[in-house]
């Protein structure tokens with residue numbers, strides 16, 4: 001492997017034989033050791049996680065998190081891995097994945113705290129965001145169309161405050177249910193969460209556990225009842241527009257950089273810097289959308305990382321603007 005941290009960031013496993021045995025004996029859902037993360041990310045890069053665990057139920061998830069807390073073991077939760085660059089040294093500790101369960105969607109329009117015309121939709125974190133969008137269209141609920149075409153899970157979308165210029169998850173969210181780093185379950189209402197551009201910041205009560213973070217297990221959204229035909233028409237237009245503007249079938253994590261707060265978008269700056277099509281190893285700046293870094297098939301995480309650095313350097317040199325990654329770089 002090449003690059004700044006390609007082969008040199010090896011760290012020993014966090015899991016000893018007893019921990020592995022505990023996981024195997026306790027968890028009824030999927031448990032794999034030394035699982036390549038390239039199988040679980042849209043970039044299709046990243047070597048192994050010490051353990052890859054898909055709990056079957058909320059009870060099981062809470063048991064694992066409590067055990068990790070008591071034994072000082074690190075974990076991270078992933079959804080569909082569509083916004084992740086896993087370093088070539090892999091992930092030490094446990095990767096928890098909720099997309100193999102935790103999929104239910106439930107509508108509530110009978111509780112007292114609902115305004116006339118509103119509906120509350122509760123969704124488990126492992127549900128695909130596109131499944132939620134389709135559900136809203138079928139039911140004639142307005143408010144989710146902005147998220148059409150964004151891949152990944154609902155939990156990941158809330159954690160990233162995913163969105164487009166037409167809306168964000170934070171705008172429609174009403175409440176989340178989380179599992180705290182201690183394994184305790186907690187409901188957190190929207191006023192206790194700060195949403196900003198592709199970012200969720202937890203309030204004080206949660207922050208005291210930092211760097212450990214809560215796991216979102218359920219989110220409740222406030223949507224409005226609308227005309228199903230109009231909602232479907234709007235949805236078709238949004239999907240068509242996305243298809244024309246973004247690379248569809250390439251291996252990427254979507255927009256790699258956040259747009260600067262004013263002025264040109266990250267994609268425009270990268271294009272103006274003459275970087276469209278630039279390639280390092282198997283990683284390339286997309287010809288269709290300059291803010292997409294794509295894996296042409298054989299990229300290592302290091303290739304993608306090195307390309308990201310060269311883009312940042314060139315844009316800074318030419319426009320004096322520091323581009324901040326939107327993609328989470330982990331490992």
Ligand SMILES: Cc1cc2nc3c(=O)[nH]c(=O)nc-3n(C[C@H](O)[C@H](O)[C@H](O)COP(=O)(O)OP(=O)(O)OC[C@H]3O[C@@H](n4cnc5c(N)ncnc54)[C@H](O)[C@@H]3O)c2cc1C
Nearest residue numbers: 079080081082083152153155156157159162163216253254
């Ligand atoms: C082709 C393409 C197009 C895209 N277009 C867009 C777009 O238009 N707008 C946009 O905002 N994004 C876009 N993305 C990025 C990505 O799809 C979103 O950020 C998505 O919401 C990530 O969801 P995920 O389940 O894949 O999360 P992951 O990538 O698995 O995780 C992302 C982050 O969320 C955290 N996380 C995941 N699940 C949970 C949970 N249950 N509890 C707590 N934390 C959690 C992870 O730890 C990680 O930090 C695009 C990606 C691709 C590949």
